[in-house]
Amino acid sequence: MKEILQSFEVSYSYPVVFTRGVFAPGNAAFSSVIARAGPGPHRMLLALDSGLIEARPELIASVEAYTQGLGGLVELAGSPLVVRGGEICKSDPREVGELRRRIEAEGLCRHSFVVAIGGGSVLDAIGYGTATSHRGVRFIRVPTTVLAQNDAGVGTKNAINLDGRKNFIGTFAPPYAVINDLDMLDTLPERDMRSGIAEAIKVALIKDRAFFEELHQGRTRLASFDPEAMERMIVRCTELHLEHIRSTGDPFELGSARPLDFGHWAAHKLEEMSGYTLRHGEAVAVGVALDSLYSARSGMLPERDAGVIVRTLADIGFELGPPTLDELDIEAALAEFREHLGGSLNITLLAEIGRGVEVTSIDERRMADCISELRAAD
Numbered sequence: 001m002k003e004i005l006q007s008f009e010v011s012y013s014y015p016v017v018f019t020r021g022v023f024a025p026g027n028a029a030f031s032s033v034i035a036r037a038g039p040g041p042h043r044m045l046l047a048l049d050s051g052l053i054e055a056r057p058e059l060i061a062s063v064e065a066y067t068q069g070l071g072g073l074v075e076l077a078g079s080p081l082v083v084r085g086g087e088i089c090k091s092d093p094r095e096v097g098e099l100r101r102r103i104e105a106e107g108l109c110r111h112s113f114v115v116a117i118g119g120g121s122v123l124d125a126i127g128y129g130t131a132t133s134h135r136g137v138r139f140i141r142v143p144t145t146v147l148a149q150n151d152a153g154v155g156t157k158n159a160i161n162l163d164g165r166k167n168f169i170g171t172f173a174p175p176y177a178v179i180n181d182l183d184m185l186d187t188l189p190e191r192d193m194r195s196g197i198a199e200a201i202k203v204a205l206i207k208d209r210a211f212f213e214e215l216h217q218g219r220t221r222l223a224s225f226d227p228e229a230m231e232r233m234i235v236r237c238t239e240l241h242l243e244h245i246r247s248t249g250d251p252f253e254l255g256s257a258r259p260l261d262f263g264h265w266a267a268h269k270l271e272e273m274s275g276y277t278l279r280h281g282e283a284v285a286v287g288v289a290l291d292s293l294y295s296a297r298s299g300m301l302p303e304r305d306a307g308v309i310v311r312t313l314a315d316i317g318f319e320l321g322p323p324t325l326d327e328l329d330i331e332a333a334l335a336e337f338r339e340h341l342g343g344s345l346n347i348t349l350l351a352e353i354g355r356g357v358e359v360t361s362i363d364e365r366r367m368a369d370c371i372s373e374l375r376a377a378d
């Protein structure tokens with residue numbers, strides 16, 4: 001018998017840039033990212049979120065004018081691909097199919113760029129299609145929702161759904177760059193402004209007590225989407241997500257622990273059960289409230305703290321006891337989550353505000369009591 005141990009390390013780095021007016025003439029945030037790849041011309045396919053285009057019909061012309069003004073650095077590969085915004089583009093495989101056909105028809109290579117501009121759903125779907133064309137074309141994300149800027153757009157993952165099953169198909173593929181334009185949020189509907197705040201509360205609860213206190217103190221300003229409070233929240237949330245991915249040494253999630261998925265075992269199932277009428281962040285708010293209550297009922301988190309968490313989420317405007325909760329099959333949802341993690345159950349709960357802790361089992365009766373409590377309070 002002979003064994004050859006193959007072993008190598010690959011280092012990744014990508015910039016996550018914050019700017020305003022990314023496609024205004026003279027803004028260097030985008031062009032300097034492309035210029036890192038050399039003088040060009042760099043071929044580039046644009047994929048744009050249909051909801052974004054509806055709210056900003058002038059965007060296509062702005063992006064085209066901006067890229068044309070870069071002195072030959074970029075060569076657009078045909079007209080932009082408009083992708084149906086929202087979860088539909090992850091659930092209907094036609095969207096990814098169309099992207100692949102365009103990459104092929106335009107003759108893009110692995111050194112070309114695909115630039116996706118839109119919400120987390122479009123970034124996930126286009127990111128997946130890009131990562132699996134030619135085994136990975138360079139991918140730039142321009143997130144345009146709060147949730148995409150502070151979470152979905154900045155990490156290493158992408159995914160689409162299989163027959164309604166959330167994120168079943170996907171890859172780990174770090175982007176070439178992420179460019180967050182805070183001005184994009186000006187056209188975002190209230191529901192999506194609020195949705196992304198849930199991910200900030202989530203990451204604050206497991207990682208950063210001072211950040212949670214800031215969110216709690218500022219909850220009235222966040223509830224009215226005060227631009228300054230929103231910007232601080234987005235930037236800090238992005239930093240914490242990036243820091244986690246960087247510092248745990250597990251950017252491709254080879255282990256079972258998944259602290260950033262605090263509250264997500266229930267959230268993913270609730271999204272599915274709602275037929276994706278619940279937004280991801282809305283479902284995360286419910287999941288975070290539920291697992292905070294459960295942490296308190298299990299004697300890990302002071303009762304008072306669970307109360308503060310639930311009040312913060314409710315005051316920001318989240319509905320924490322939606323009717324779908326009544327139908328949540330706890331056992332099945334935990335089993336699916338375990339499968340997705342890789343075999344063994346690891347659920348993040350709270351030891352205190354700002355510190356998550358992993359547990360390997362859940363008392364289903366106690367969890368059911370927490371669900372009843374959330375339903376009753378709503």
Ligand SMILES: NC(=O)c1ccc[n+]([C@@H]2O[C@H](COP(=O)([O-])OP(=O)(O)OC[C@H]3O[C@@H](n4cnc5c(N)ncnc54)[C@H](O)[C@@H]3O)[C@@H](O)[C@H]2O)c1
Pocket residue numbers: 049050051052055084085086087090118119120121122124144145146147148151152153155156157158159184185186187188189192195279280281
């Ligand atoms: N890959 C990851 O690590 C990761 C992390 C968290 C969430 N996600 C995924 O992200 C998705 C949710 O993303 P989301 O919350 O950004 O919602 P979304 O992408 O579904 O977008 C919500 C709605 O906003 C519209 N829209 C987008 N930008 C707009 C703008 N600036 N103005 C007006 N309308 C705009 C879209 O067309 C859509 O109708 C879920 O599928 C979730 O699973 C992925």
Ligand SMILES: [Zn+2]
Pocket residue numbers: 151199264280284
């Ligand atoms: Zn999430």
